[in-house]
Amino acid sequence: MPARVVLTLTGPDQIGIVDKLTGHVLEHGGNVEMSRMARLGGEFAVLMLVALPDERSSDALMQSLASLTASGYTLTLSPSRTLAAEPHPGWVPYRIDVHGADHEGIIHEVAHYLSAQGISIDEMESECSPAPTSGTPLFAMTANIVVPPGLDPDAWRPGLAEIARRLNLEIEVIPIGRSGA
Numbered sequence: 050m051p052a053r054v055v056l057t058l059t060g061p062d063q064i065g066i067v068d069k070l071t072g073h074v075l076e077h078g079g080n081v082e083m084s085r086m087a088r089l090g091g092e093f094a095v096l097m098l099v100a101l102p103d104e105r106s107s108d109a110l111m112q113s114l115a116s117l118t119a120s121g122y123t124l125t126l127s128p129s130r131t132l133a134a135e136p137h138p139g140w141v142p143y144r145i146d147v148h149g150a151d152h153e154g155i156i157h158e159v160a161h162y163l164s165a166q167g168i169s170i171d172e173m174e175s176e177c178s179p180a181p182t183s184g185t186p187l188f189a190m191t192a193n194i195v196v197p198p199g200l201d202p203d204a205w206r207p208g209l210a211e212i213a214r215r216l217n218l219e220i221e222v223i224p225i226g227r228s229g230a
Contacts, residue, residue: 052104053129060122062093069117070095077110078102098129137169140195142225149218151177151186158212166205169195193225
């Protein structure tokens, strides 16, 4: 029976690491169905959903990847627990953009508030970069979220506005169009 696994890799950013990793996947009959890769500081991070011919292939793949762990990379391989393409059917998608001066706790404040409202974060990216003139660290975050059906936007948007006011941020909430709508 085919198996799907989530593969993570972190370690030194080196030319050819994606080539080596995907070569191992292909060697074991695997297919990368979805992935995210980024350089974070001097490290490189990979997150992949890999389809394999069977469950034995995941053990063989992990053994094959031992050469990467010996080179200083940290790897995990975890079985994917669901095949559902849409984990929250009927939920309403939004994008949240956050901008402002960087300081500790911005992601936590937003994530904590969303969690308390029962809102799920599907994807999130953030970065800090220097302001053009002053060099002051500027924070930017984009999150794709899904809101439970029946949760009125007027019930949860004011809380984000309060976070923006309190932390001196700009927070914009944008509805995402649904495909087929």
